[in-house]
Amino acid sequence: MKVWLICGDKWHPEDVVVKGLGPLIKKHTVAVTTDGREAAAERFKDYDAVILAKSDTATKDLDEKWLTESLQKAFEDFVAKDGKGLLVLHSGATYGEGYPVMRGLAGGAFVNHPEQCLVTLGAVTEHPVTKGVSEFAGTDEHYFMQADEGVTHIMESRSTHGSCTAGWVKEAGAGRVCVLTPSHNAEIYLNENCQKLIENALNWCARA
DSSP, rough: EEEEEOOOSSSSHHHHHHTTHHHHHSSSEEEEEEEEGOOOOOOGGGGGGEEEESSSSSSSSSOOOOOOHHHHHHHIIIIIIIIEOOOEEGGGGOOTTTTTHHHHHHEEEEEEEOOSSEEEESSSSOOOTTOOOOOOEEEEEEEEEOOOTEEEEEEEEEEETTEEEEEEEETTTTTEEEEEOSSSSHHHTTTTHHHHHHHHHHHHHOOO
């Protein structure tokens, strides 16, 4: 599978994401882009799926927006028209107000999070993405999310701050989208159940 990983922002350094996705990167042909200014619409044609783990800052050191309206449309066309897969991880879900195309494509967006704390994550329904995934926990940013009607909720997160959906899937035109809220820290990424969850999600999105 050919995968395009777009990661690294002001609050989420790419080295954490790349380390956390290391086992997956070894299994697939993965191109990593850490500077959002290098993301171009014509690049999508080279991949079966995109993993978006990046908020709208060009790099971890450059607080410049990169997700233009035309690039949002390229994401939408990649999924809805070309039938490819989009896996949204953690900070990739921060495109809410001001990003109508990406917000609509993802089917929801981040609202807020408290200070890092112990977060427990578990499946709430049987789905190919959650198959073989047991409940797991670790220190993380507990993302509280707003999801649209029509998405299928597959994961829940719990902490002393409450509970919230931690993942959903949706069909978008000819393609598929999965949104998962872990992880801010490599500790969660490298948990064997999180690894299984992400691998399942990528395979489901790409119909692999």
